[in-house]
Structures are given as structure tokens and as C-alpha cells.
Amino acid sequence: MLNIDEIQNGIVIDHIKAGTAVGLMDLLGIAGNRTASVALIQNARSKKTASGRKDIIKVEGDASWLNLDVLAYLDPNISVTIIENGKAVRKEQPKPPKRLVNIVRCKNPRCISSIEEECDQIFELSSNGKYRCIYCEQELQVKPE
Amino acid sequence: MRHLIDPLDLTQQEITQLLDLADRICADPAAYQEVANHKKLATLFYEPSTRTRLSFEAAMLNLGGHVLGFPSENVSSATKGESVADTIRVVSCYADIVAMRHPKEGAPLRASRYSRIPVINAGDGGHQHPTQTLTDLMTIRRRMGRLDNLTIGLCGDLKFGRTVHSLLKTMARCKNVRFVLISPEELRVPDYIINDVLEANGIPYKETRSLEESMPELDILYMTRVQKERFFNEEDYIRLKNSYVLTREKMAQAKPTMAVLHPLPRVNEIALDVDDDPRAAYFEQVQNGVYVRMALIMTLLGLADPKAPKEEN
Numbered sequence A: 001m002l003n004i005d006e007i008q009n010g011i012v013i014d015h016i017k018a019g020t021a022v023g024l025m026d027l028l029g030i031a032g033n034r035t036a037s038v039a040l041i042q043n044a045r046s047k048k049t050a051s052g053r054k055d056i057i058k059v060e061g062d063a064s065w066l067n068l069d070v071l072a073y074l075d076p077n078i079s080v081t082i083i084e085n086g087k088a089v090r091k092e093q094p095k096p097p098k099r100l101v102n103i104v105r106c107k108n109p110r111c112i113s114s115i116e117e118e119c120d121q122i123f124e125l126s127s128n129g130k131y132r133c134i135y136c137e138q139e140l141q142v143k144p145e
Numbered sequence B: 001m002r003h004l005i006d007p008l009d010l011t012q013q014e015i016t017q018l019l020d021l022a023d024r025i026c027a028d029p030a031a032y033q034e035v036a037n038h039k040k041l042a043t044l045f046y047e048p049s050t051r052t053r054l055s056f057e058a059a060m061l062n063l064g065g066h067v068l069g070f071p072s073e074n075v076s077s078a079t080k081g082e083s084v085a086d087t088i089r090v091v092s093c094y095a096d097i098v099a100m101r102h103p104k105e106g107a108p109l110r111a112s113r114y115s116r117i118p119v120i121n122a123g124d125g126g127h128q129h130p131t132q133t134l135t136d137l138m139t140i141r142r143r144m145g146r147l148d149n150l151t152i153g154l155c156g157d158l159k160f161g162r163t164v165h166s167l168l169k170t171m172a173r174c175k176n177v178r179f180v181l182i183s184p185e186e187l188r189v190p191d192y193i194i195n196d197v198l199e200a201n202g203i204p205y206k207e208t209r210s211l212e213e214s215m216p217e218l219d220i221l222y223m224t225r226v227q228k229e230r231f232f233n234e235e236d237y238i239r240l241k242n243s244y245v246l247t248r249e250k251m252a253q254a255k256p257t258m259a260v261l262h263p264l265p266r267v268n269e270i271a272l273d274v275d276d277d278p279r280a281a282y283f284e285q286v287q288n289g290v291y292v293r294m295a296l297i298m299t300l301l302g303l304a305d306p307k308a309p310k311e312e313n
Helices: A021-028 A070-074 B012-027 B051-062 B084-091 B107-112 B130-144 B162-171 B191-199 B211-217 B234-240 B282-301
Strands: A010-017 A037-045 A053-060 A079-084 A087-092 A099-101 A122-125 A131-133 B040-045 B066-069 B097-102 B119-124 B150-155 B177-182 B205-208 B220-223 B259-261
Touching: A010 A021, A021 A037, A021 A053, A021 A070, B012 B130, B012 B282, B040 B051, B040 B084, B051 B066, B051 B097, B051 B119, B051 B130, B051 B282, B084 B097, B084 B107, B097 B107, B097 B282, B107 B119, B119 B130, B119 B282, B130 B162, B130 B220, B130 B259, B130 B282, B150 B162, B150 B211, B162 B177, B162 B191, B162 B220, B177 B211, B259 B282
Parallel strands: B040 B066, B040 B097, B097 B119, B150 B177, B150 B220, B177 B205, B220 B259
Antiparallel strands: A010 A053, A010 A079, A037 A053, A079 A087, A099 A122, A122 A131
């Protein structure tokens, strides 16, 4: 088993559904970052998940640029551990953001955001805890696989 | 600046005020014929429309204002690839208020974010049609004398029927209203309306496939057309287009006070012999639509009402 104290300062995003971390890195903006040291662990053994497998992402150094709230939308089981001087100092439970801006695209082909140039993709959290496109009110259903 | 994009942009009090104003206009249209002198309405219709467009134009002309627009969606700048955001910035320089119909859902909302003049959603795809809802509300109130304590049947295409979505959202705020949702399985009311509007607010409703069985309990029957233009697959349209036809025989099962509404155009979902039934209110709706759009234009432009009731001291 890999240990989370392998990095000195940074964060560990743990209990990611196995097979989804690559898509998650896209959504978090990690994939496009050319300077951060990032480790991706796929299909690690897990006692907490039904499949017995999970993905883990570790980011070395300053991780304040990551929008971690989006994790709560993606999967409430994901945990975030802050590492300082080689030790896990605290865990954070991301809260669902009220808005998702340019994180995911609306899948409704009838939505104005599907054709309009420079149109932000905006989803807002509705009263029943689901995200809806502000333009067409289509519910956001597709999560990264 | 106010826009009307979603029917819920208006509070219940504002709706009551609009309907009261529409009633005053209906009672004395001549008193309002110079209210909007020198004001201009731009009609941006990117989708074919007869009633709504003419209704808006008649409303503005009745108020003494002017109308500008383009003759069809094929000659607009949208065909050259202009964005909604750019179009509305330009039109803001030409007119005082704009009515927009667009096949893409959310286009009027997008426009309102870049507009310097009030934007009225005149129908966006299968999403919302708030001025049709105001028309429906005016017709229901004038027919029934109230907007509460009603059992409302909605029949036909409840999935893509934007007038249905707007009416459900708005009437759900009225007291003791119950809905009977009559549609084929494929054209059910979208889940977001069931969950967020009906379930979330504890509004009683039932979904059924049978128009006949529902007739005796209805105070209002809102018929809709299965819209060919909303289908990507013509086979689905052909299979579903004749799902419901309201006939004189079915009307015999209804309450004597029931009102039949339809946003029009109709194809064959209401038999012609129903038109003579005094419960048929759909042509009355068309007339009401002009009055309520006059009231809306006046309200959004902040124009004075020459017949406003004097405030009590």
C-alpha cells in the first residue's frame, strides 16, 4: 500500500472512484498545469470502496490554485488531506459549490450554450441538491468516467 | 431594468397587477392608444411564429408605439453567425424594448445579460413562454373568476411544450391547485419540473394516459399540439402526433363550467365542432394575449396608466 506521507507539503485527494482520476485531473485543471508535481495512482487497494479499488491524486507544494469544491459535486466520498512537513495535518470535506463555471458542458443540444461563442457553461445548485444549466435548466447528470 | 425571461421573474403580486392592468385595457382600449408614443419594440424572431409575433406587434401599435424587426429568421444576422450577445447589443441602440423568440433554450436569458433595454422572452425552444402564460392566466381568471382552487388538466406534448412548463411553474404558486398531466409516456413533463416544482412544493398531481377518464374532474383543460419541430426523429413524431383528440363526445363528459385552452396553432388535437362549445376559450385567449402584452410592455417601460385606480386615502 502506498502511503500519503510520501510527499512533504501538498495535498492528497483520496478515495476517488477507480478509473475516474484522469477525468478528474482535467476538471481540476491539473492536466493543463505544467509546473506542479503531481502523482496519479490508479486502482490502489481500498477497504472502503465496494470495488476494493480506488484512485489517488497527490499534488506536491502549493495547491491553493485547485478548485477543490468541485470534488463535492463529482463524488461526496472523495476526501482531501493536507500534508505539511510530511504529516497529515487535517482532512477537508469539500462543500458543493453554488455554481460550476466552465467545469462541465451542457449536453442539451437545444441549449444556447451549445452554439453561442464565448458563452460560459454555468450550472447552479438547485434546491433539491442537483445542478442545472442556468440557460436551459437541464440537469447535470454526466460525471467523469 | 426589468426583463421577463422566466415566468417566475414576476411575483404573484406583480402578476395580479399585470392582469388588473390588462383588464382595464380590455375595458377601454382607446384610453391607451397613445401611451407608448415614440417608443419602439424590436421583434427578434429566430423561429417561425404567427400569433406571438403579431400579438406583440398589435400590442405595441395599439399603445401608439412603433415596431421594427426582420421578416424571417432566414434573413437575420444570425445566419451570418452573429452571436445573441452581439445582436442584442446592436438592437439596444435601435429600440426601447425587445421581444425575442429563439429555437435555442436560454437565448433570451443570454440576451438579457448584454442588453441595455428590457428583453421579453417570446419563447425559447422547448423551455419557457412566459407571455403565453400571462395570456393563459388572464383567460383563466376572466373565465373562472379566480386562479386558485382549480383542477387543471394539461394534455398532449408535456415534454417539449414550453407553454406547459411556464404555466405549471406559475400556477404551482396558487393556492389549492391540482394538476392532471395527460400525455404519452414519451412526452411526459420533464423530471426537473416534477421534482423541483411539483414535488418540492407539495403540489398534488397525477400522471395519466387517458384524457377520457380525466375529463369529469377538470376545471381547466389545457390542450397542446405535438410539435413536429421539436423532434429529431420524424418516426417518433408520426407515432405520437395523434395521441389525443378532443371531440364533442369527450366534452360531454366535462363540467359545464370547464374552460378549454390551447396556445395555438392547433393541428387536429381539437375537433372543429368543439369550437362552437361555449367552454372553448382558445380564441378568447388570442384576444387576451394582446391586452396582456400591452400591459407587460407598459410595465417594463414604466409607462403611466391613464386609468390607474386612485389610491385610497
